[in-house]
Amino acid sequence: MSNVFTLMLLRETRLMFRRPAELVNPLVFFAIVIALFPLAVGPESQLLQTLSPGLLWVAALLAVLLSLDGLFRSDFEDGSLEQWVVSPHPLVVLVLAKVLAHWLYCGLALVMLSPLLALMLGMPLDRIPTLLLSLLLGTPVLSLLGAVGAALTVGLKRGGILLALLILPLYIPVLILGSGVIQAALQGLPTTGYLLWMASLTMLTVTLAPFAIAAGLRISVGE
Amino acid sequence: MNWTWFHKLGSPKWFYEISGRWLPWLSVSAVLLIVVGAVMGLAYAPPDYQQGNSFRIIYIHVPAAFLAQSTYISLAIAGVVGLVWKMKIADVAVQQAAPIGAWMTVIALVTGAVWGKPTWGAWWVWDARLTAMLILLFLYFGIIALGHAISNRESSAKACAILAIVGVVNIPIIKYSVDWWNTLHQPATFTITEKPAMPMEMWLPLLIMTIGFYCFFAAVLLMRMRLEVLRRESRTRWAQAEVARQIGRSA
């Protein structure tokens, strides 16, 4: 079983690196959205610094959301999903590997890009670790919850906007906690408690979401 | 324990018959309770010592808000029943209850805004309760949109059920995080919910209205479900006979 898990990761990695442009797209999107805000609200550094936790989180969230639309689409179209469903291996394991791959190549990449953008928004250097930690704990939740929506909408011709409609309300807690932690850090408040809350939210999602994703895929395949 | 009633409940024909018997009772009690509650609340309850007469909107706002939240929970429960026990009626219930819940959320939001104007001096305040209500409305929109997007009705019912279950797990987390967000950003504001104990003349109409709203919800839900059951069972003989009977009666 763990063998299939690693093979799935390997397969996803191969697919990802044979189309490297798709790896870069969410990152470029992330950077562009962040660049839009100073242009929209003005370059005043105090204002940007106050807004920066929210901006970084909203931009990261949208970047993940956009990359999720295609998460299962090609597997659905070329019949791969059917093969996973008729396989004796548990679909939950396959799905978990697939989402882990998505997080590694999208979520983690966003986390690594975020310090640069945070500095451009004027966030002090000593707050960067909190930012990294909050995104590190939060982006898996974004990938997993988004995958639930992607699984439910994969059979639909134009699922993009619907996916956003389904998933964005579910993203609210992690957005609030994630940006709130950074805000608390900016105000010099202790953050450990909130980070622990985020960690438990992440654990909860890792435990439950794969079952919802697998159930959603079965429905989409069975249609 | 005898579980036959539970499985019988899953049969559309049985549901149609039994709900036809309940429907008049529910409708009559909904109308009676809402009329009595409204008259008591609007005419007989004393004005609030702080807010005067403007508080009377709670007789709509609070029952609607209650109903909006419990409808979402019942969506998830019906979803579980439909997914686990493959009960068709539960599938029907998920899709038919969602729009009612969404309307109740809208009523709660609008009356909340109307109430907010004299209380806070603004139509909309990012108060924790109102914000959580707004998010609930978005959750309802998601379920309704998904239900309309998937053309195969069995798949769409199952997909909605899964979304409702994921949503209901999220609701306490959303509530907690919104509360926390509220205290982080605007500590110690006046919230609607923290009120001194109400006298009996005030809360009795509220209780009556709330029960009336639940009866109204149940009646509307049954009506919608009966219609959907007829549509789904249109191939079967009993459904065709029933439609013929209804048409014959109205002609």
Place this chain on the structure above:
Amino acid sequence: MTDAYLETVDLACERDWRLLFEHLHVSVKPKDMLQVSGPNGSGKTSLLRLLAGLMRPTTGDVLINGVSIHQQRNELTSNLLWLGHAAGIKGLLTAEENLMWLSALHHGASREQVWYALAAVGLAGFEDVPCHTLSAGQQRRVGLARLYLDAPALWILDEPFTALDKQAVTQLELHLAAHCNQGGMVVLTTHHPLQNAPSTFRELDLGQATL
């Protein structure tokens, strides 16, 4: 009970308010080959997907050894080879990588076995070519190469002959017949009349009202 391995009981399927078939009783036992035929839209693919457990029937059930497949998914999935319209071939992966992955989803296969299977379908020399550069017929053959691996007993194949040339069609027909003779089972849809069917060949016409 009969000695059927896979059977359907009073199966009905409804798609988008339209009844495709009902009261369907089909049974497949070892060495059987069942061709599902009928006009477009008569529910051939739906029936195959029901048998493979990908879809749930409107009423009725699909049984393996007398027990519903939804109560023993493992019994079905570990004995089933399913080839749908789309065979699950990734254009960006090579033929070998595709086959290694698809077989890993089931029993697994060694590199030598995969190369042998690819050679058997006439794709020797194409092992490390990305599949999107292959022709439609060649891509189809990559999917069919799974039939030459250490395959499970029950094959459910949706239009396996599409895009194949004459010689490949004959070869596949013979291979299917050989599988049945060795005790395997094949359920397939095709519009093409089979030339080399085994003696146990039967046809199920969904276009006809009575079965």
